[in-house]
Amino acid sequence: ITYGRYVIVGFFTDEVGPQRWDDYFGVSTPQLSFQAMFNHAAAMRNGDDRKPGGALACFAGGAHADALFDLPDEEIMSRFAKDLLAVFPELEGKLGEGIVRRHRRVVPFWAPGRRNSLPPLRDPLGTIHFAGDYQLDLPSLADAATSGERAAKAVLA
Ligand SMILES: Cc1cc2nc3c(=O)[nH]c(=O)nc-3n(C[C@H](O)[C@H](O)[C@H](O)COP(=O)(O)OP(=O)(O)OC[C@H]3O[C@@H](n4cnc5c(N)ncnc54)[C@H](O)[C@@H]3O)c2cc1C
Structure with missing residues (x-):
């Protein structure tokens, strides 16, 4: 069995008030160090009472992930943070320290x-x-x- 791979960085964020990404569960980010950003809380937000803070997870898969596996956490974190800020510059200064996860076996494919x-x-x-x-x-x-x-x-x- 061959497996898909992921390198993921999760960021806790400390923004206040409604944000551009609030309604998006996923954002496609081609050409960056990760290919998609997920905002899982979007599934629970209903428009009113937007609490401060959030959590965003940036996913690099396949060959992109392979190229990242052996890099130190700090290097992966800084690349992802830089690219996330390129998509959402308003997050400047609001990204907590990233949490890096390397998954060598995500889902099988043939x-x-x-x-x-x-x-x-x-x-x-x-x-x-x-x-x-x-x-x-x-x-x-x-x-x-x-x-x-x-x-x-x-x-x-
Ligand atoms: C980051 C990530 C995101 C994902 N997102 C999604 C998603 O959004 N939707 C979706 O449907 N799927 C998703 N998946 C895939 C999904 O998680 C897997 O398909 C599913 O968990 C596989 O279940 P499983 O029981 O086959 O294997 P696993 O959940 O991998 O369970 C195997 C278990 O065997 C244990 N084990 C391994 N070797 C041994 C040993 N020698 N002795 C004893 N125990 C052992 C492991 O510790 C593990 O607990 C994602 C996976 C990852 C990694």
């Missing part, structure tokens, strides 16, 4: 023709049933949970 390795990976080994995001059709948390449920039922049966 080259053309390589999914034929899947059937043996799905087969139980005797009474041992496997579960994981690679087992079904669209690698995700949902598929991982479904495959876990299926494996548990098979074991019970």
